[in-house]
Amino acid sequence: MTQIAQVSRIPKGKRTEIRRENERVILDAAERVFAEAGYGGATMQLIADMAGLPKANLHYYFPTKEALYRQVVRNIFEIWLQAAESFDDAPGPVEGIGAYIEAKMAISRRHPYGSKVWASEVMHGAPVIQDYLETTLRDWTAGRMALIQRWIDEGKMAPVDPRHLLYMLWAMTQHYADFGHQIETLNNGQPLSDAQWAEATETVKSVILRGIGVI
Amino acid sequence: MTQIAQVSRIPKGKRTEIRRENERVILDAAERVFAEAGYGGATMQLIADMAGLPKANLHYYFPTKEALYRQVVRNIFEIWLQAAESFDDAPGPVEGIGAYIEAKMAISRRHPYGSKVWASEVMHGAPVIQDYLETTLRDWTAGRMALIQRWIDEGKMAPVDPRHLLYMLWAMTQHYADFGHQIETLNNGQPLSDAQWAEATETVKSVILRGIGVI
DNA sequence: CTTCGTCTTGACCATACGGTCAGGAAATGA
DNA sequence: TCATTTCCTGACCGTATGGTCAAGACGAAG
Structure with a gap:
């Protein structure tokens, strides 16, 4: 049971977990910024600050602002x-x-x-x-x-x-x-x-x- | 009566009429652009094109984008x-x-x-x-x-x-x-x-x- | 006609934005 | 240990934006 729980949390090692967690953090921050500022008013820098990540890191997980918005x-x-x-x-x-x-x-x-x-x-x-x-x-x-x-x-x-x-x-x-x-x-x-x-x-x-x- | 009607339509000559008409055109265009693009997504250039006026003319009647939006x-x-x-x-x-x-x-x-x-x-x-x-x-x-x-x-x-x-x-x-x-x-x-x-x-x-x- | 205040606008500027990239750090697997 | 892949990020770039300005066009008043 412990094993299963761990497997479901960390399915394929730390790599996958890092990606999953960062994508989640970015999506949460983006949802909030897009809601509060609108698509045009939202900036990648604002989303990055809200997520606590450097802006370039956002573009590593989501190629463009539009792709992030779509998600x-x-x-x-x-x-x-x-x-x-x-x-x-x-x-x-x-x-x-x-x-x-x-x-x-x-x-x-x-x-x-x-x-x-x-x-x-x-x-x-x-x-x-x-x-x-x-x-x-x-x-x-x-x-x-x-x-x-x-x-x-x-x-x-x-x-x-x-x-x-x-x-x-x-x-x-x-x-x-x-x-x-x-x-x-x-x-x-x-x-x-x-x-x-x-x-x-x-x-x-x-x-x-x-x-x-x-x- | 005709006099009164004219006075109410053109209260102070062509000058006032020009101002009134341009402000109306700009506000109509701005309302539409702000609605369709949001405040952040709207651009003064877009509003100007929609109003059929050069961008600099918008800033003659409304000092800033925010002032126009407020109105x-x-x-x-x-x-x-x-x-x-x-x-x-x-x-x-x-x-x-x-x-x-x-x-x-x-x-x-x-x-x-x-x-x-x-x-x-x-x-x-x-x-x-x-x-x-x-x-x-x-x-x-x-x-x-x-x-x-x-x-x-x-x-x-x-x-x-x-x-x-x-x-x-x-x-x-x-x-x-x-x-x-x-x-x-x-x-x-x-x-x-x-x-x-x-x-x-x-x-x-x-x-x-x-x-x-x-x- | 002349003068004066209003209106018009092309050109310009500083800033901020989305996006790129190279080079390093960290994790993985053998 | 070492090679390989993934992750991280400061610095940078081209573009587009809000806003300015100076010079001219136009209407009003005498």
Whole structure:
């Protein structure tokens, strides 16, 4: 067991571990800097300082600024997709949509920088992840719309346009990450407490679930 | 009457008119470029090209890039505040919140660039409009929260946390501007038609109004 | 027509940025 | 121990950017 744990942490010796760790540190720093300064405002020097590495070292692991940015955006997309699984295996809208809201609110709290990078990328016309929008996201959206439509047809919820319902879910949950600074300012400059996050999640859930006629 | 009309259009001769027109052209171009490229990614040259003026001319009207950006953000804030008036003079939540959703959806369609600049500014920590958040926006929010609470106390709507209800309204309506590119991609690359905008507005209204128990 | 203040703009400057590179340090394997 | 590969980094480079300036064009007023 100890052996297995070690193997999983250091799969192929110190070399691999160094690479893995440095890439992680750089990606974390880059996510934060890209979120706070935008792609154009972010500089490799800033990311290097945040990561505690010389700038030239960044270019050793990631050839260009754009390549680093691409990797950051892709990582975020993976997290989105994982949350999307909350939708499946649900007997009806109360469980499915409720779980989805909870999952996305949790992501907004845990990965605010990632959400901002994604928002920024989309706002600028999705120059990097346009293909993802046209393939993976489009397919996922179509599948969920069909599921919601099925729930409507089965009389499990009110006849609400599935597409715009999805947009509403995305908008509200991501708002708590993307506009976190505004929300914090309106909260007397304090980050939302555990209780306030729970309250926010509960309010969103209750309004939506009542709004689609399942409460 | 003709005299008055002329006076209001050309108050002080051609000089003033030239200044007014050039400032307008520059601000329009700047709003679009800031929205599409972000503050850091926007260049004075790009704005100048978009405005059809030489770069040096921009610096004649606006001393620095930051000053130009500040003016763009302030203009947007004014538009936000005007829409906020929809809330007042409403006898209850159906009219007040319904009108507010319609007004903000209309703004999202007519001023998508402005909405994106605002979102970008807030996401980057509101370096320029932090004072607005702490004064004007905070006051406005407090006033509307009190109004909503009054409606709840009077039994006109379900007891929904007023603060988070406001956040939900902002999130959903601005989402159609800020994430317009994603929405367009999911609409087979086509901008939303008049009918689709009406459908979106109707869906948001119906879910929210049912969600706060007034339908 | 002359004068004066406003507007226009090509050329220019200092700086900061993304990216390169050579040469050394450290880890690996025989 | 020694050879080989990977990792590290200070110094450097070409370019693009925000901003300046001086000289001229244009409208207003007498």
